[in-house]
Each structure stands twice: as structure tokens, then as C-alpha cells.
């Protein structure tokens with residue numbers, strides 16, 4: 001009994017003094033995060049939670065979205081960052097290799113390689129220490145690893161893309177194990193203080209893309225975002241909560257779900273009314289779009 005309590009005490013004291021870099025191991029409860037972010041433009045809205053909203057009637061056939069790839073590694077002990085990004089829907093197509101971002105959080109001593117697989121609609125990125133620098137790790141020149149993206153790529157959006165919910169995501173499991181068993185997956189490799197290396201699947205976050213055929217908030221598609229839309233949202237909410245039946249099309253549901261959660265409810269109706277009130281106030285010439293307005297009131 002005495003022995004067990006001694007080991008427990010030792011383990012506890014070790015936990016307290018282990019430096020952060022030694023914790024770069026899922027068994028120790030730490031993994032870096034890979035995530036994506038899309039830049040907004042005149043046709044692409046980005047909501048406060050990062051979700052992209054596209055009104056497909058704005059698309060003209062030459063539209064693409066710029067997708068930035070970020071790695072958040074608090075241990076700052078990686079030597080190889082290897083994201084593999086996929087979109088499973090052919091309406092959002094990767095046509096070019098990823099490009100290294102002009103500024104990254106790491107110093108110049110690294111290699112950058114990218115490749116594309118058009119059949120599987122995937123982009124591979126390798127961002128790592130040079131071959132001759134075996135045993136070292138990527139050195140940071142910035143405070144956080146995700147102060148800048150490591151890379152970006154453009155995804156072409158088909159102007160005929162139907163209303164629906166899409167996602168661009170990190171491939172962490174084989175796509176097609178039967179026909180493509182050697183497919184590379186998203187990985188990250190750590191360098192430990194003793195020079196050892198371990199490779200893991202990082203924690204990953206998807207990029208959500210919501211498509212409708214109308215402006216966000218314009219549920220009845222009359223070109224206005226106003227109390228009528230809020231009232232339609234409340235009608236849908238009533239129908240869902242009493243009968244469990246939706247009265248909306250996917251186009252209406254996507255335009256109505258302002259906070260991008262799983263529900264169409266009073267919270268969305270209230271957001272529409274708030275934006276309508278903002279649009280109705282005098283004295284401001286250039287009004288923000290709905291997504292920009294939502295971001296501005298969060299700040």
C-alpha cells in the first residue's frame with residue numbers, strides 16, 4: 001500500500017513540473033487544432049461563427065472562395081504540419097495547389113509542398129523542417145502559431161450549386177479504402193526535447209458552407225429583410241414545436257437560421273427584427289450587410 005501511494009505522489013509531482021512541450025501527446029490530453037477560415041467578399045458572407053453563407057443567385061460562374069488553413073499549436077513543438085483538405089461535393093472544386101501564405105508564424109527554415117487530387121477533390125499540404133534539419137522543430141517568429149494561416153487555396157463554386165449545407169473538412173479517415181488504400185491523411189508530428197518524434201492526427205474543425213437562393217434573413221424572398229420575415233420564422237417555429245412539421249423549403253430554412261445553430265426559432269426572428277431596426281434608423285448612408293452587422297454587434 002505504501003508503494004502505491006508513493007507512485008501516486010510521484011506522478012502528481014511530475015504532472016506539476018512537466019513543461020508544456022512534453023505534453024504534446026493525446027494521452028497527456030493535448031493535441032493541436034487544424035482549422036479553416038474563408039475570407040468574405042461581395043458575394044460570400046461570413047457569419048460570426050465562421051460559417052459561410054452563399055446566395056446562389058449572386059453567383060455568375062467565375063466565383064471562388066479563398067480558404068485559409070490554420071494550425072493552432074500551443075506546445076510550439078511541431079516539425080511537420082500535414083493537413084489534407086477535402087470537399088465531398090463536386091459543386092465546390094479545388095482546381096489549384098495550395099499556396100504558402102506570404103507571412104506565416106514560422107521562420108524561413110521550412111519546406112512547403114502542395115499537391116492536388118482532382119478525382120477525390122483533395123488538397124495536400126506539407127509544411128515541415130528541411131530534410132537537412134532532422135531532429136529540429138519549426139521555429140516560431142510570431143507569438144502564436146495561428147497568428148497567420150500557413151497556406152491558402154481557392155475553391156471554385158459552381159453557379160448552379162443547389163441550396164443546401166456543404167462542408168470543407170480535414171481528411172482524417174480514408175475516403176475510399178478499397179480503391180485508394182495509400183491515400184494520405186491529415187497528420188501532425190511533434191519533436192520532443194530529447195529529439196524523439198511522434199506523429200498524430202490533430203483535432204480538426206470543419207468549414208461549414210450554407211447555400212440558399214435568397215439573402216440571409218429574406219425568408220419570403222421579396223428583396224427586403226423586415227418584420228414579415230421575422231413573422232414567417234415565428235410561424236415556422238410554431239409549426240415545428242406543435243406538430244413537428246416544417247413548412248419551409250431548404251432555401252427558406254437556410255435564410256431563416258440566422259445564428260446557424262440547429263433550430264429555426266424565436267432567436268432567429270429576433271435577430272431579423274434587430275437588423276430591420278438597424279436598417280430603419282436614419283442618419284447612416286452605408287448600411288452593413290446582415291453578416292457584417294452580426295459581427296459588428298458581437299465586437
Ligand SMILES: [Ca+2]
Nearest residue numbers: 218220222224
Ligand atoms: Ca423579406
Ligand SMILES: [Ca+2]
Nearest residue numbers: 257259261263
Ligand atoms: Ca437558429
